[in-house]
Amino acid sequence: MVRESILLALVALPTSTLSLHTSPGLPFVINTWGGPFTAATDAAYLALINSATVSALDAVEIGCATCERNQCDGTVGFGGSPDESCETTLDAMIMDGTTMKSGAVAGLRRVKHAIAVARAVLHHTRHSLLVGDLATQFAVENGFVEENLSTEESKRRCEEWRARNCQANYRMNVEPDPSTSCGPYKPLPLDQSALAWAVAQNPEPPSHDTISMVAIHSSGAMAAGTSTNGASFKVPGRVGDGPIVGSGSYVDGDVGGCGATGDGDIMMRFLPCYQAVENLRRGMSPTEAAEDAVRRMLRKYPDISSGIVVVNKKGDHGAAASGWTFTYAYRGGEMNATAVVTVPPLTAKDEL
Incomplete structure (x- = not known):
């Protein structure tokens, strides 16, 4: 897993990144992590820019699917994070910020396109979450192909x-x-x-990354989503925070959205993305909203690794992290390249 900060000289960044909290304009895309994850940012943003028919939901699916295909750093999509039995399973969630409807799959087996299956749950059922082999059965019924996710x-x-x-x-x-x-x-x-x-x-097991993304259409419509292959060498059947609404990601188009990554088994106990969006509703800035959500976790778990990106409905954005130096990527307005922001971690000492 990529835990090192991605070092970028300011001169290499688009001018708009120098004001880290100000919206560069709409449309806008933001997601967890820089480095190889910027391919997902670019794919989602360019889809919004280049086609009037692409929605915010489309952009989130396109962005997350990019990492599912490319594997980004190996922790999204097929071929990564095998469980104890050496099988890779997938978790994904997508959420519409207008209707507040969501679709998710967890422990998805033998189907590569987890974010697309999650969207099928959103559009073709009244449910929010399908799991395991029965999620695979649903995927096949909806035209997806079963294939080996191991490499x-x-x-x-x-x-x-x-x-x-x-x-x-x-x-x-x-x-x-x-x-x-x-x-x-x-x-x-x-x-x-x-x-x-x-x-x-028992030492701490190897950790993992996740892509969580929020997109804002030029109309102001918002969507969010998450895709991951979970924790390396997890107990078979384990589901993390990625497909859980309000934990891996969350969006309310009246307010803003959030994406998260980190120690999912702990983070899901706090619903940090739901908390962050509610913090926006209370009048906090995106950075304040993210820091408050992270601090709530730090008070109970001083060693937690977490990273949270938050964006309001205008595209103003911020982030907070603990346990690692976190990066996030964004692109919006007329930016000609994705920008990566490095976020130093908060610590439990900050709470004393």
Whole structure:
């Protein structure tokens, strides 16, 4: 996972990025991460610029699908983040900021185009979330093709992980010792000594990235979406924050939108994107809204890794992060290139 800051000299950035919180104009696209993720920003923005018929929802789907096809840094789409059984599964969500309707899939198996399947849930059901093999069945019924989501690289990574005795992993309070063994595991009695042992002995597992995107059409209509292949070497069946409305992303066209990435199992407990958009509604700036959402998590989890981008309905934007130096990408108005912004992390000390 890319945790390093992406260093860009100011002279290399479009002039509009020097005022980091001011809208460059509409249409506008913003998403988590820079680097290879800027291909998604460009694809969504150019779709909005080049066709009058492309909607904000279209742009979000186009942008997220770009990373699903290209794999961006290997943590979106097929061929990345295998689970304990070496299978890649996908999570995605898309949301309409006008109707507040959303569609999502989680633990999607054997179908590459997760964001498109999520949009099919939005348009062709009254539901919000479909999961697992039954989400795959729905996808096939809607014309999607089943195919293997593993690659030689993802298989190699998983075999190397197994050769390291499955280190690190997400198991705790089990036997045999998850810090030295691949299992199979059996639960231990839940007492304080077992919990302390698990926390002390099992190192933090490898983490991951996610693409979360918000698009604003020139008309002002907004949409948001998220796509990810989840946490590397997760327990099979695990679903993170990506497909959860208000956690991975959220949008209300009357106010603004938010996209998030990070420790999804923790972040989903706080619905940080819902919180950030409600902060906008209360009158906070995008940066203030993002920082407040991150600080709420830091107070309970001082070591959490998180990154949140927030944009109001005009295209003013900001971000906040913890645990890593975060980057986000945006493009809007008449910008001739995507700009990347580096966001230093807040820390638990900031809360003292």
